[in-house]
Amino acid sequence: xxxxRVRFAPSPTGGLHLGGVRTVLYNYLFAKNKGGxxxxxxxxxxxxxxxxxxxxxxxxxxxxxxIEPDESPLHGGEYGxxxxxxxxxLGIYQQYADKLIKDGHAYYAFDTPEELExxxxxxxxxxxxxxxxxxxLRMKMKNSLTLNEDEVNNLIAKGTRHVVRIKMPENEIISFxxxxxxxxxxxxxxxxxxxxxxxxxxxxYHLAVVVDDYLMEITHAxxxxxxxxxxxxxxxxxxYLFGADKMPEWAHLPLILGPSGxxxxxxxxxxxxxxxxxxxxDNKTNELTEGFKxxxxxxEAFINLLALLGWNAGTEQELFTKEELIEKFSIxxxxxxxxxxxxxxxxxxNHEWIKGLPISDFRFRIEPLIQDSKIDISDTEKLEKxxxxxxxxxxxxxxxxxxxxxxxxxxxxxxxxxxxPKWNEEKKNFFLEFINKLSAIENWGLEAIEDVFKNLxxxxxxxxxxxxxxxxVMLVGGKFGPPVFVIAENIGKAETIKRIENALKVx
RNA sequence: GCCGCGUUGGUCAAGGGGUUAAGACGCCUCCCUUUCACGGAGGAGUCACGGGUUCGAUUCCCGUACGUGGUACCA
Numbered sequence: 001x002x003x004x005r006v007r008f009a010p011s012p013t014g015g016l017h018l019g020g021v022r023t024v025l026y027n028y029l030f031a032k033n034k035g036g037x038x039x040x041x042x043x044x045x046x047x048x049x050x051x052x053x054x055x056x057x058x059x060x061x062x063x064x065x066x067i068e069p070d071e072s073p074l075h076g077g078e079y080g081x082x083x084x085x086x087x088x089x090l091g092i093y094q095q096y097a098d099k100l101i102k103d104g105h106a107y108y109a110f111d112t113p114e115e116l117e118x119x120x121x122x123x124x125x126x127x128x129x130x131x132x133x134x135x136x137l138r139m140k141m142k143n144s145l146t147l148n149e150d151e152v153n154n155l156i157a158k159g160t161r162h163v164v165r166i167k168m169p170e171n172e173i174i175s176f177x178x179x180x181x182x183x184x185x186x187x188x189x190x191x192x193x194x195x196x197x198x199x200x201x202x203x204x205y206h207l208a209v210v211v212d213d214y215l216m217e218i219t220h221a222x223x224x225x226x227x228x229x230x231x232x233x234x235x236x237x238x239x240y241l242f243g244a245d246k247m248p249e250w251a252h253l254p255l256i257l258g259p260s261g262x263x264x265x266x267x268x269x270x271x272x273x274x275x276x277x278x279x280x281x282d283n284k285t286n287e288l289t290e291g292f293k294x295x296x297x298x299x300e301a302f303i304n305l306l307a308l309l310g311w312n313a314g315t316e317q318e319l320f321t322k323e324e325l326i327e328k329f330s331i332x333x334x335x336x337x338x339x340x341x342x343x344x345x346x347x348x349x350n351h352e353w354i355k356g357l358p359i360s361d362f363r364f365r366i367e368p369l370i371q372d373s374k375i376d377i378s379d380t381e382k383l384e385k386x387x388x389x390x391x392x393x394x395x396x397x398x399x400x401x402x403x404x405x406x407x408x409x410x411x412x413x414x415x416x417x418x419x420x421p422k423w424n425e426e427k428k429n430f431f432l433e434f435i436n437k438l439s440a441i442e443n444w445g446l447e448a449i450e451d452v453f454k455n456l457x458x459x460x461x462x463x464x465x466x467x468x469x470x471x472x473v474m475l476v477g478g479k480f481g482p483p484v485f486v487i488a489e490n491i492g493k494a495e496t497i498k499r500i501e502n503a504l505k506v507x
Numbered sequence: 508g509c510c511g512c513g514u515u516g517g518u519c520a521a522g523g524g525g526u527u528a529a530g531a532c533g534c535c536u537c538c539c540u541u542u543c544a545c546g547g548a549g550g551a552g553u554c555a556c557g558g559g560u561u562c563g564a565u566u567c568c569c570g571u572a573c574g575u576g577g578u579a580c581c582a
Contacts (some may be wrong), residue, residue, distance in 0.1 A: 187510085316529080484542080
């Protein structure tokens with residue numbers, strides 16, 4: 001049974017933009033496809049851009065998407081706790097750091113941030129703009145490799161702030177197999193001595209990812225491509241601590257790109273599309289970032305479009321339900337190259353999903369959106385009839401109000417400019433008389449209205465086409481919507497006459 | 508700078524030594540509709556570049572360019 005794991009920094013920017021949700025989605029699809037479990041672990045460290053309320057927000061988003069984890073801080077499970085801070089309190093990471101030091105694979109480093117800064121400055125050259133704390137430089141720094149045992153014990157006894165760093169071996173080739181990219185090779189001398197345990201006792205990602213995956217018996221780990229360069233550190237840690245054969249299988253997912261470079265929150269604001277699943281209110285800046293949900297996306301469409309950004313089934317099918325995605329998903333069909341997010345295509349997905357939604361289902365979803373509007377939702381039968389008329393014209397759920405409000409309330413603004421240029425006395429007389437004829441109709445219905453209209457037009461010798469646009473604007477307010485006579489039929493005799501009379505005053 | 512990863516139309520992409528190089532979004536034209544959508548029929552547009560290997564390369568190899576990521580006591 002497979003067990004896949006995803007981990008998050010509890011801030012929407014650090015964890016749940018488009019790329020983050022897709023990582024969770026692929027984890028979910030893979031796990032469910034294999035009949036396995038998937039686990040979420042939270043990286044709630046101070047330096048992980050921890051944001052108050054973000055953890056709950058993240059799970060709300062996953063819930064909306066329908067891809068909740070089997071085990072997490074919120075859902076429990078046998079491998080908890082799932083928050084890094086809680087695991088640290090249990091001393092989980094310290095013991096493995098100690099073991100690494102004892103075995104000579106790691107060492108204490110006492111360098112202050114200022115000293116590190118100085119080192120980077122002193123050794124900076126044109127060819128090497130960012131010197132690393134590596135095998136070249138570690139012997140010039142203040143650590144348990146350069147200090148003698150007494151000095152080290154003394155410093156520690158005095159409570160000197162220190163970190164634990166991995167001692168990267170020299171000239172070793174580390175290779176592993178990535179499920180998407182095949183064999184990946186790295187030269188250990190090129191990687192720096194990463195910090196494993198910070199001065200506050202918290203592990204860095206490097207230590208935590210290995211220790212937790214071992215303890216939680218993770219079999220598959222998916223993460224973003226940005227982790228590829230530090231993968232050799234993780235492979236080495238597995239080798240030192242638990243044995244390379246116990247290591248989970250890795251998959252490094254391609255990046256999701258914005259219009260220019262890696263997709264960022266700024267891109268959303270700049271180009272006018274959401275980058276988060278749901279609205280996020282930053283309570284420090286009071287800045288609201290609109291989410292796909294609030295924009296009017298269906299969660300089904302959202303995960304569908306996200307799944308297809310970097311993966312495809314190898315067939316011509318593009319519309320998938322969650323169940324189909326689970327069934328068809330396979331990691332070896334995931335692309336290795338990054339994909340640029342195309343909002344136009346995203347809208348198409350949503351439109352397709354809306355068109356495919358049964359009317360009652362559509363009603364259920366828009367009711368919360370319009371319950372405070374002028375649209376009366378108490379008459380279910382009428383509401384569903386109107387939905388049937390305008391549903392296919394909505395790209396977003398939120399389009400419904402504009403597409404349907406005139407069925408419920410008299411339009412306040414009329415697109416007079418669409419009528420004015422061709423308006424004349426003749427037409428005005430036509431409508432005056434049309435009102436009388438409409439009043440005389442006993443059985444208000446599509447055919448009756450259309451007959452009256454056409455007969456009168458013939459009688460007046462005006463082309464019906466020239467009269468339909470004015471009538472539409474009178475009833476709708478603009479040049480859109482279903483056939484005019486259908487609209488008249490639905491809004492009723494009195495309201496139709498009232499709107500024509502009102503319009504004649506302003507034309 | 509160094510290292511990693513990548514590169515099929517504007518975008519998502521199928522394919523993979525011999526093909527008229529699928530399909531979708533977007534764009535354009537026409538039909539339907541005396542509105543707008545929906546729907547239908549067409550159209551324009553592509554294998555980054557240079558070398559190999561080969562009878563033959565978009566496909567395999569090597570360079571170059573470009574993009575992107577890493578180079579933190581961030582993840």
